[in-house]
Amino acid sequence: MGGPTVGGMTEQGVRWTAEQVLALAPDAASRKAGSRLGAAGPWSGTGSGEGAVWGLCKGSGSRPYQTVVDLADAAGPAYKCSCPSRKFPCKHALGLLLLRAADDGPVPAAARPPDWAGQWLASRRGRAEARKARSGTGSGAGPAADPEAARRRAERRAERVTAGATELEQRLTDLLRGGLAAAEQAGYGLWDETAARMVDAQAPGLAARVRELGAIPASGAGWPARLLEECALLHLLDQGWLRRDRLPDALAATVRSRLGLPAAPDGPPVRDRWLVLAQYDAVDPKLTTRRIWLHGAASGRTRLLLSYGAAGRAPELSLPVGLALEAELTAYPGGGSRAALGERFAAPAPAAFRPPGTSTAEAAARYGEALREDPWLDAVPVTLDRVVPVPDGDRWQLADADTDTALPLTQTARSRPGLWRLAALSGGAPVTVFGECGHRGFTPLTAWPEGAGEAVPLC
Amino acid sequence: MRDGASAGEGTTTPESSWEELVTTALLGTDRRTPAHSAPGRTAPAALLDAAAVATVRRRAGLRPAPAARRPERAPADPRPVLPAAAARRLAALLSDRSGGVPGGRRGSSPDLMELLPQWLATANAHGYAAPPQTLPALLDAARGRTDLRPAALAFAGPRALWLARLNADWRFALRAAPGGGAALPDPQDAEAVRRLWQEGLFAERAALLGALRARTPGPGRELLASTWPTERAEDRLMFLDSLRTGLSDADEPFLEQALGDRSRNVRATAAELLSALPGSALAARMAVRATACVALDRTGDPSAIVVEAPHECDAGLERDGVVAAPPAGRGERSWWLGQLVEAAPLGVWPERLGGRTPEEIVALPVADGWQGELHAAWCRAAVRQRDAAWSRALLGSPSAPEAGGPGAVSLAERAKLLAALERAERAAWVAGFIATHGLSEAFQLLGVCAVPWAPPLGRSVVDALNIARDAGSYPWSFSGVMGLAERCLDPAEAVRLEALLAIPDEREDAAPGAGGYWAEAFQRLVTTLRLRAAMTRELTPPAPPAKPPETAAQPPDAAG
Known part of the structure; x- marks a missing residue:
């Protein structure tokens, strides 16, 4: 042509x-x-x-x-x-x-x-x-902002976060002094007000966790244990911030990101063929958060891209499941999965490969390992190989085809129509399933049939 | 998952210390002094410290749970895989399942859900297997629309039944499937057939009999006869009804015997089946009785029919299926006459009425106002005996003025009569009807025409729609016919519709905005036709690899 x-x-x-x-x-x-x-x-x-x-x-x-x-x-x-x-x-x-x-x-x-x-x-x-030309030549000059002013701004914000964390510690100790039973009567009001204070303290990560606490007393049997867990992890985060100067760098970075402080991806760019494993949105009245899981064919890494859309608008980034794109990804500090999408070298194209899978026992162990780096982590991305979806009363499991162990599905997964697509795809035969494995169980996101066949999105 | 650390050692296991922490937290440290305390920490802070350690430890120690009993594997589905484009089309059709806004204007886009039945029929005709991941959506679609169920479940195949056992929402699939999903035995396997017939549930036995009658009617009837006296009356009625499939003169002795059945409904059904066999003894008896009532006028006008309705309904008549008591508001003699003529073979009439053809007979005047009664009975007989010549005669010319109005033959009866004609003749008659009478009465008649509509019929519908548009009415007065046209018009007609897509200039006498709505409706029609053409193309199996030409063995010297 x-x-x-x-x-x-x-x-x-x-x-x-x-x-x-x-x-x-x-x-x-x-x-x-x-x-x-x-x-x-x-x-x-x-x-x-x-x-x-x-x-x-x-x-x-x-x-x-x-x-x-x-x-x-x-x-x-x-x-x-x-x-x-x-x-x-x-x-x-x-x-x-x-x-x-x-x-x-x-x-x-x-x-x-x-x-x-x-x-x-x-x-x-x-x-x-x-634009490309500009960014190519402009990178040497760096941001025009005054580094001294930026440092002062960061210090001021750190002071406010410290004040917020201290205040939250006070609220938590008050709560445990009076007992969680009393919190059941307090309802959402108490937590909403505290969350608003954390927003003022410029600690959005704390605010989000506090807001979630409000829903736990109404979440059914076993709520005191769940509330204590979440309060304890919040306390751990407060303490992490207040003693951040004594933490190893990676853990301190994790604490900062959990608090919602801005961070820039700083890892070396990794060029690879990234297979799109899953894409799903969490819709909030104010914000749509899109999570895209990618798997690198050569690096073997599984990485998470986040993209956001304002109320009612879809996040701009959209990558169809099952395609692979040749691109550079840069990790965020803290050793988690999150990365930023850098330069893309070709449009996404159909990919014939699947991520390598593992067993249910290994998946659970991987979550445990990951908590060492990030004790606040709810789940890790895992591909399970040769598992069978098994009904277990009104719950479901993913059972290893070749051993007698299984991971229970999370409540979220049980209520999604994707569960039935997964069951139909399997038909009692082992399938490969990618999903998130954590303390609530396993949430399947994408599955591949036993023989040849395309990826089937489940979310 | 279970707590891997729960099998701890020592007196205080991690699990019991966690319980202890929760209890303390629930009551508050003011009421209960925590077991853990640390120097320099307040009691609540020490409790939170301990709880944080315990939480992370519990989470890190989680291990997989024992597996529950695994489901059996779904039976294999040996049908060929759906072509990729067709699979994508199916996903699109199913994703539109929730349908448009109820009662809302349809706009110019096709109604995908309405195309699903056609898609399923074509896919089933090719014998494709459903992609497993589409089964939940297929089952949901079949659950919402009972008319879709047979085709959807046939396409969904054995794995859908396997799946339906796991979800109470889809139980209907197990009920609908013959034998609850168990495969019917091979009709050749006499032993298995006999065992299922003797031991099976009613639904299984009905499905078995239906399957046998469709392929080997004789052995099917013999199977029924083998247990006939021991069947319950309502089962006898249902089984007898399934003899309609593959009905032949060979069934006559069995049906004749069923005329003496204890149940009146069984007797009536047996009589009805026998009367559909013009060579049967019952048909001959009915012929004698009916011809006794209907004759040419020997005293007055020799080219008129006189009717002398029966004066009584004796035991012989009742045994042959005649119902003695008329419905409220009908005279009993005309009621009996109708049943006699309906059950008599139509072949007796030309001889009885002066060697006339059915057309000539239908044209004869009938004395004393019996015409309506007599013609209606002949219509029912023509439908029952599937007699094309009589159906044609009774339908008359589609362009006759009385064809469009309420005549002796209602539209519903006309629709039934049309079913006895060959598809081309049927289409031509309805095309003629529409050309004369327009679309307002045509809906029911169009419903019996074969899909896709034959070219003359399609053209007459499009022309009539065009005329209706020019008359200035709104398109939704014709939404029923429009919807049918979307599903039944031959996609090749789309080309002829192009000219109708433009918005015509508004005329003074037209309904306001009607032109735009018509353009939109035609737009939707064309789009739907294109979509149907694409659907058919996508479902066409790829051509098998061409055989190497037989001349290939020869040296390729032709090119030289």
Whole structure:
């Protein structure tokens, strides 16, 4: 092909499957609206080439909407549509990608996009190039901010956090002096007020943990033990902060990140083929948190990417499960799983490999080991090999196919429809399951069938 | 998981010390002095210190639990794997299951859930296996819509029944499956067939009889006859009804014997089945009785029919299935006449009525207002005997003015009569009907036409929709036909619809905004047709690898 290729981009992006396209949708309504537009009917003037897809979609008005998706950027697809929707990507962009995902291919390859699409693509790619060039040359200069001022700001914040931690210690000791039984009557009010104080103290990690304490007395049998556990871990975090100068560096970094203090990824960038193991969102009225688990084919590491979306908006980063991307990841301080996505060298492509798995006993041991680095850790990412989902009364387990041990599923996992997909995929036969293993049990996130077969997302 | 540290040593195990900590925490250190204390720490702080250590230790010590009893493996599903594109399409159709807004305007997008039945039928026709991870969604879909159940469960296959045993929400699948999911024995395996027939549950036996009648009707009937006298009356009725499948003259002796059954319902069903066999003795008896009541007028106009309805319903009539007591509001003589004519073979009438064809007979005037009664009975007979010539005659011309209005033959009866015609003739008749009478009465008739609609029928529906649009009404007055067209129109017709997608200029006499709504409705129709074409294509199995041409053995000298 004679068309101009933009540096580092693929000429023709990989054709995504319908599920992978639908994973880009910001919400269920968009997913539904998008899949209805994924047929030839409303579309005209569709085409693809130069790493982009475009088309005209007939809406209710007289002028069709102009929709373009730029797939060439390794940093993920970019969308442009003349519709008034504030959803991102809008249903037209999703419909267009679905149309392209269909095997009968009503999106013909074209030499070059029409003017309306070409102009946007050119200006977008021009900006991206400029940004890249800037960051390449600008890194030596460093941030323009005054390092002395930054140090003073950090000190002031540390003082406020210390005040908050001290106050929280006081509340906890008061609580245990009077007894947890009294806390049952106090309800949420007490904890909400304390959480607000922790927000004021600029310790969002403490605030979140305190808020969760409020729900425990209503969580059913065994709540006093769970409340004591969480109070004790909160106390441990307070104490960790107050004595951070005596902790090893890695543990001190973990304490800082658990408190919610800002940290920048500082590990060496690790370039690898990263397999997308799972992607799921935790939706809060104010914030959507997306967690993406990746597994490095060469490094063997399992890493977590976090991305956030403001109320009602999908986080921008979306990586379809089962694809692998060639990219650099940089770890955050503290030795946990969290990493930041750096440069991407190619768009995600279907991957034939699976993460290596382990046994249930090894999975439990790994969680125990990880607590040494981070005693506040709720779960670690683990791939279990050759396990069978087994009903156990009204609970479920994942049992080793070849031994008589099993990990119970968490309550969260039991209430998800993914549980039944897992049971159906297994049919009583051993499967490979990736998930999070911790003190509440195992939460399966993705499964692979016994024989050949694609990854099946469970969350 | 269990606590790996619980088997601790010493007098105070970690587990009991944890219990101790919880008790102290619950009561408060003011009321209960903690066992742990440290110099320089207040009692609550010391308790929290100890609890933190214990919590982390407990978590770090967690070990897997003993495995519960593993479920048996699901039976193997030997059917071929669904093509990847079809599997993706299925996922999309199932994800739309929750449907649109109830009562909401449908807009221009297709209703994916409505396409699921067609998708399932095509997939089942090819004999594909369902991808295991789609089974929960398939079972949920079948649970919500009973009309989907047979096709959905057939496609879902044996693993779905295995899964349904684990989830109470899906119990219906076990009830719906013949024999609760146990496979029926091979019809050739006489011993297994006999054992299941004698020992099985009613549902298993009914499924067995149904399967046998579909393939080998004779042995099926013999199996039923072997236990007939010992069956309960309601079971006899259900089993007898399954003889409808594969009914033939060979069944006559058995049915004739069932006319003497203790149960009136069994007798009536036996008589009905016999009357569907024009060569049966019952049909001959009925022919004698019916022809005695209907004749050409010998005294007045020789080309008119006179009717003399029976004066009594004797024991012989009742034994042959005639119900003596008429429903409220009907005269008993016309009630008996209707039943006689309905059960008499239609073949007797041309001879009885002057060698006329069915068309000529239907055209004859009938004296004293008996026409409605007589024609209605002939309709029922034509439906029961699946007689195409009589069905055609009774349907008449689709463009006749009375065809559209309330005549002697109701729309429901017409729909049944149409079923006796070949699919092309059926489609042509309905096409003619729509061309003359429009769409408002056509819904029921369209429902009996074969899918996809034959080209003339499809064209007449599209033309009629176009006329309705030009008349300025709203499209939702035709939403029933529109919905049918989306599911039944041949996808190849989509090309012809392109011209209808534009929004026409608003006319003064048209309903406000109707043009836009029509464009939207046609848009949805075209989109749905395209989608159906894609669905069919995706489900078409890849062509088997072509055999090497036989000439391949020869040296490739042709090119030289």
